[in-house]
């Protein structure tokens with residue numbers, strides 16, 4: 001399935017030899033698991049976005065809406081302001097009061113839709129209890145919807161039309177493509193089928209002519225299905241779900257899950273949906289958590305902003 005003609009030669013990636021730290025030996029079979037460095041790949045994407053922005057005479061700008069002052073959303077908005085600034089993207093944060101109604105939030109979205117200088121809109125979550133998130137998201141003009149959350153953009157993904165693609169799904173595809181795996185004819189199992197991650201990932205893979213199994217919490221004999229897969233994408237929201245004995249030796253494993261776990265000593269660790277210890281002994285390529293899909297998702301948002309704002 002790999003363009004190199006081998007399923008287990010993993011010393012090179014992104015044109016450079018991988019460091020020892022980023023590889024793990026499969027002691028049983030002498031193969032090596034290559035860590036897919038989302039930070040490194042994300043930096044390349046961000047550098048590309050920055051170059052596009054500086055070469056364009058159009059202003060790149062991201063308008064984000066934040067309702068209330070949720071701690072995690074505040075941290076995300078601050079880091080977003082920083083990453084936009086680094087890429088030369090103007091970041092405008094629209095703060096709305098915590099008790100905003102659907103009409104208040106929808107009104108702001110509709111106003112931004114009409115403003116000519118606004119080309120990229122995103123909505124921070126959570127919204128106040130009782131406000132229908134999907135209803136608000138579906139109001140964002142599809143050509144400004146840089147998170148790809150408007151159902152029109154999901155539909156465009158299905159039809160293979162040029163559109164803004166959900167950032168995490170785009171990140172997953174980019175990470176798989178970085179392995180040089182030939183997706184045509186490859187067998188892929190996507191674990192999890194949410195509207196924003198699992199389904200768009202499955203559709204993008206179908207568009208690459210992979211043979212895709214979409215699974216969910218009701219899927220029977222999931223380990224048997226993943227064992228036959230060249231690629232496994234874990235996006236179930238269940239920490240450590242995917243184990244080493246679920247994986248075909250040499251397979252590409254993409255871990256989308258994010259779980260913050262606090263130890264009794266108060267130390268915070270971030271875990272994924274993949275059991276790293278066992279899977280890294282079997283897989284050919286694996287995304288670490290943190291440092292895999294997360295930073296690539298941030299980079300893909302910036303790429304979507306550039307796509308929405310710029311002609312180049």
Ligand code: NAD
Nearest residue numbers: 168192193194197216217235236237256257258293294297
């Ligand atoms: P979700 O809860 O909306 O959907 C989970 C899906 O997984 C559902 O389709 C469910 O049926 C399925 N599922 C649950 N248990 C399963 C099981 N045992 N076997 C098979 N399928 C199972 O979750 P989501 O929003 O898609 O997020 C999934 C994970 O990805 C979460 O950990 C989330 O934090 C993470 N996430 C990461 C990023 C990122 O940028 N890295 C972005 C979005 C979400």
